[in-house]
Each structure stands twice: as C-alpha cells, then as structure tokens.
Amino acid sequence: METATHIAQEGTAMSARDTGVTLGVESPPQCSAVNDILARVGDKWSVRVVMSLAEGSQRFNVLRRGIPGISQRMLTRTLRGLERDGLVKRTVTPAVPPRVDYELTGLGTSLCDPVARLGNWAIANIGAVESARAEFDLKLDHTKL
Amino acid sequence: METATHIAQEGTAMSARDTGVTLGVESPPQCSAVNDILARVGDKWSVRVVMSLAEGSQRFNVLRRGIPGISQRMLTRTLRGLERDGLVKRTVTPAVPPRVDYELTGLGTSLCDPVARLGNWAIANIGAVESARAEFDLKLDHTKL
C-alpha cells in the first residue's frame, strides 16, 4: 500500500479531488489548518453534536437531551463554534416560548463523511486498542512492582 | 439495529445519499469508544506524530525536529500514549548514546487512512471555514458596536 507511506513532505498541496485515498497532509500553512479542524473534531462535544444534527434539524433542548452529559453551557458554546465555522446553521423563530433550531449546513454535512470513517475505524479497532492498553499497563505494573 | 455492523470497510460508495451520510455511530457503548479515539486524534500532537512516523521509523530527536513546536515533554507523553494504545512501537537499542526508535504498528498505519481523509477535508475546506468565521465575526461586531 503506497497509500499511507509517503505523507508529509513537500510541495504537492492537495490534489484531493479525485482519487479516494489522498494523503498529502503537510505544508506548514495547511498544517495549521489541518490542526485547526482536527481540534474541532477532537473537541469533546463537537462530533457528538454534528452526528446528532446529521439526523436532522433539532431544537436546542431536544439536541441537549440527545447528548447525555453535555451541560447547557457547553452545548451553547459548541453550537456557537460550529456555527462560526459554517458547519451549523442557527434559526431563531420568534415565538412565546423561544424556538431555536439547529441544522447542518452543506459544509457540516460534508464533514460527516470523514468523521464517520474515523468513527468506523474506532469501532472496528477499539478492541485492539483496549487490549493493547491492558497489556501495556500490565507490563508497567510488572516493571514497577 | 444493525446500524454499525458493516461499517469498517469499503472505499467510496457508502449509503451517503439517503439521509445525507453514512452515520451509524451512535450506540451508547461504542459512543464512548469513538469519543475515546477521537480524543486521541484531536489531541494537539498525536496526529502530527503519527503522520511523521508514517514516513518511516524515526529516532526520538529526529522525530522531535520534524515536529516544530513540540516540547520534549509532550513528545514523550504523546509517544507513550500512542504506544499504550498499540499504535506505535518503541524499540530501545542499548548503546553508548542511547538509541530509541519509534515506528507505527499495523494498527497505527491503519489509522493513517481515516485521519488523512479528515486532513484532506480540512485542506479542501479550510477556506470555507475561514470565510465563515470572518463573516460570523463581522456580524458579531455589527451587532455589538
């Protein structure tokens, strides 16, 4: 697999538009960009929110109940961040009980695919990772005790 | 719900047309697993390290010089974490000047693909994200000032 072998070096920016597996994540300028996006994805709640919204537009508290553990504060902040990045669209409907709906934008939807792939990798390999951890920790004890 | 049963394979034609995307990432048990992996990926340095190692085995300081900005402390911690997760293999060669080489394991290599896809998405869309941010911030000023 020459696919993942020569990743980070030099000029070829992104000819990512066609071939499925395009590895070309590198140049310093884009590197920060990548890291930037990765930060969003690695964020504790962003992915959960995006995945929830992928199922359709939802109101604030519905969304909240759909993501166990998230505080009102963090949901608000996460949504603001996603909105700012153009991944989510916020729609306020003036009404007696305020109504605010959130939905993914095209950009947000497009992010779902790569994120889902990562998620699928995680699901497929979590077992391997966990046993690796167990083994590592075991050897650690063995060494220390 | 067999939603997440056939997820970890294939290359291009998923069922991304129906509801928009392939999502099958939601079951509570796997949810934490996914979040777990996502945390690794979202980590400030893990991806950089993995991508560097994707080019081949490297010694500690070579790796360090290849990742501008990372401190010795963080490189060590990041490598330990990756090693614990079974993504990286650490090899110590007893010698006068200590020599330690790091290389990706099969698992680590397999992670490169999904991560690279995310990276490619980032590169392809960083422009859209940044302009969205600019617009958002602009409206914010407009509202506040």
Next chain:
DNA sequence: CGGTATCCCTGATGATACTG
C-alpha cells in the same frame, strides 16, 4: 541521547444562578 521531575499558567469544562 532520551527521559523524568517540577513549577506554573492558561484554557476548557462543570455547576449554579439569573434573564429575556
């Protein structure tokens, strides 16, 4: 060379209370 140990600061997050 490769790594560990400390100190310290900043940002991220949770809990709680209040507002339109």
Next chain:
DNA sequence: CAGTATCATCAGGGATACCG
C-alpha cells in the same frame, strides 16, 4: 425555552533543570 454570567476546578502543555 434558550441562553448569559459567574465561580471553582482541573487537565493540558510550556519552560526548566536534572538523571542514566
């Protein structure tokens, strides 16, 4: 309902110094 404000906590990460 949908936030905003405030406070306290805490892990992440940089700088530095020392060890085998």
